[in-house]
Amino acid sequence: MSLETKTQAHPESWVGKALSRGDFRDRVTGEFRFASDFGVDGMLEASILRSPFAHAEILSINASEAMKLPGVVCVLTPEDFSGIDPYFGPTYRDQPILAIGRARFEGEPVAAVAAVDKATAQEAVKRIDVKYRPLPAVDNPLAARSLDAPDIHTEIRRGYHYSRVVENEPLPEKNVGYSWSYQRGDADRALAEADLSVTGEYVVPIIHHYPLEPIHVVARFDRDDVTVWSGTQTPFQVRQELAAIFGLPQSRIRVLAQPMGGAFGAKAFPKLEPLAVALARKAGRPVRIALSMEETARTIRRTGARIRIMTGVNRDGIILARRVELDFQMGAYADAGPRVAQKASYVSPGPYRIPNLAITARAVYTNTPPSGAYRGFGAPQTTWAYELHTDEIAARLGMDPLDFRKKNLLVRGEMYFEGDTPIDTDFAPVLEKVASHVNWGEPLGPWRGRGLSVSFKPSQSPTESTALVRLHSDGSATLLCGTADMGQGTTDAMAQIAAEELGISVKSVRVQIPDTAQTLFDQTTTSSRSTVIMGRAVQNGSRQIREQLLERAARLFKTPADQLKVKNGAVHGPDTTLSIPEVLARTSDIPGSELAAIGHFSTPKGNSSIGGATPFWEPCWAAAEVEVNPNTGLVKILRFWTAVDAGRAVNPQQVEAQDIGSAEGMDVAHHTGRQLAQKLDDGEVVHFLYAPTRRTRQTAHTVREGMEEVLRQRSETGIQLLLPEENWVIRNPDIYVGGKRVEMVSSPDALHEQLTGTGLAVSDLRRVAFFPQFWSADDRIGYRLSHAVPPGESGDIVARRFLAFARSLADLPREGPHRFVCVTHSGCIRAVLLNYVLKRDMREPEFCESVDLCISDNGQVGITYQAYSKTLVLYR
């Protein structure tokens, strides 16, 4: 993998320099204060009771036992919402602070406790007695749109943030929160008349962003003054919504956006802030909500999508028409889902010239956690779909995929959609360049292939940023700007831009974190907008100050301002040079007096189909050469090139880091695979069992790759490694079978109906103890199980489940030797060893790579790890 960065650094200039960031030092010494490091005196800790059901009516909440626990200050339930308007959301105000009467997803907050410490709050939550009546639940857009699906919402109010760009009536159809369509030409007729038409369907699941820092917020409520310290990307949106909820003027609500340990879209718009303020209001003391990672994953997800594309082309490979139909899985509350659906659908045809085009998109409510934006506002989901589709068309035409793309890619200056900004990049030339890095067009070795992709997305529009720039009497400067710090390095980029304009050192510029009581309005820190939009505001404010400074110097020097320059902390005239502090001191009667200016940048709402013309396009390209193992189908990436057109890189070092951060992969499980391969006997069938998360999937693949390496050397032919996807893929609480996620059902026959094509018989399913555990569970509802002790489990429970699962494999039907490779968290393996074998923790990173479990016919599990070995008789 590599990357080229186009640098256009000016000599003696701060912008364009690959500078080491000013905040790096505090971040490598542990001194840097993240949102999760923040606290105030007298603060209480909170814990949240969450719905164990994907969809349920809440019949009653009894908190009297919880209140008896010493140290509990208050329990918040919906009864406390009198006098406030307890709903929030950037698109629709459809999400309650706590579920009111009905829980719409597993993990939705139902009640919350504030106590003197976290352990007390957690204990109190367990004592709250809630009676539920489970309701039918839907977990995917197609099910949610069926006629017999439950109505997840019946009434929806508009929100604030997206009200100018998401303009349709909420709930146009059953469970559809948003629909968007577009037509150009006559797509149906052109599709019918095309020489060739190709149809494809592509499905992308919901996933969590997993910023390493979970969500944290501290709130205090002093009479009518609210202060919130939150790791948020959108302090101004949080302020606006809190004001509406609590009926207070925005001036009484102060939101300080604390630096975040990553966000990726997961921390945009209100999340736990309304609950924290409501708790602080009832407790009469400051309250902190510090979510675990598991709770953070239940708070927000990336929007899932099912995308169907039909394309008509002529024999020469020119695209004549395209129809795109998209269903987005939005979750139980809209959050940014409709805007994600809109922006994703907008780019879903790809950066191609398409005369006849029809797009229909829906964002659908489901009984899953609310979903929002994640690194690209839906563009990754749609790019994956249309670029797969592009290759399918080229293959059907018998045409080179690069040639086919070149014929159809838009060129610089061409319009993508009417009313938007003309294309401002060179799609085809850069694609050719990345293609050349993987030797595109040259003969390929056996079982090798090459692939290309091109993607693009619009930024935010209409958009607005303001910044306050202050030049102090000693020539240093302070910027107050509302761009939140999530580790992306924007604060340094802002300092570079100001230093450039003010002619001072970047080291003498301080950038203040967002504080809605002091910083000026900024729309959001999202959609890759900050360096450009806030950067322009900072530039504008700094230029105003430079002009003021030069006017003063002009009077002093008796020289026209246009003959003066400010550079290296001084004003330079034709004959005279005077430091900035000298110029300021000699032109003011007040020692210490300083200059200040408000910088501003905005783009208007326009006629474009998504609200406004994008201020700039964000294009990117990728090319890869891969090798496929003919025996196993395993794909190995040999070369991978990416390119981005970042415009002028304010700090090339940071641009590179951002790009590589989104592409770096994995190389950790090879060794384990090699070890395993040494143990295989000729003729064995090896099955892979793993969780459906990408990380575990990749690990499973890599383990297998390591095994194959050894097996090739041994040149044995009898051993058969089955692809993880071909095999049984199992995880609690979801079940994956044959690579498909299956719905929870009540019988093996019903499960079998979902497994056509996998070769599994009903009798097979009956014999595997693992499955009946699920369909016989009393507390099963929807597709998830209710956990007795959410969300964490002790190492012992994990270890017992792990071993019980291992033992259940003894019942498998088999002919000849079989071996199962279970890929799981190292923590699980450690738990088994800690509890049953070694009686001591293995610790990281010297953690155990593999453990052999041998299941005897009587169900006993033998464990071998390095020199240790033990046979366990477990519960039946």
Added chain:
Amino acid sequence: MNEGQVKIFCRVNDVPMELEISPHRLLLDVLRHDLGLTGVKEACGVQVCGACTVLLDGDPVSACCTLAVEMKGRSVLTIEGLSEGEQLHPLQQAFMDKAALQCGYCTPGFILSAYALLKKDALPDQATIRHWFHGNICRCTGYAAIIDAVETAAKSLSQEEGGK
């Protein structure tokens, strides 16, 4: 001493300490909240991501899944104890020079993990460093720059040693 608490002696960042703690408390909790060492980061909470890595007698452990009483009679090193005054440890300097971080939430764990590695293997090759880091996750930067930084620090440390 309160009922149920145990008294332990240990060294934290080279400072001798006498602590009274409940035996069920986690090392992460005691280091962060009782001792104010917030450079120890909580992330996954299940010993997978390595953000909370600290060194116990020189060995890396996940503070989120280690009991605080395990400090008894032992020495704990957190990121706060790595630099000497204003003088950064070569690993810290290399992470800065190679831009091996963005948000930096994973950085203390990576640096302490690398510190333990370099004590065992002064000049590890790339494959060894990669293997060693499979207990640490970074979500922003990726791993290429981190491995580069560790190699750079290893070289500069072994030169220092050679010069002595």
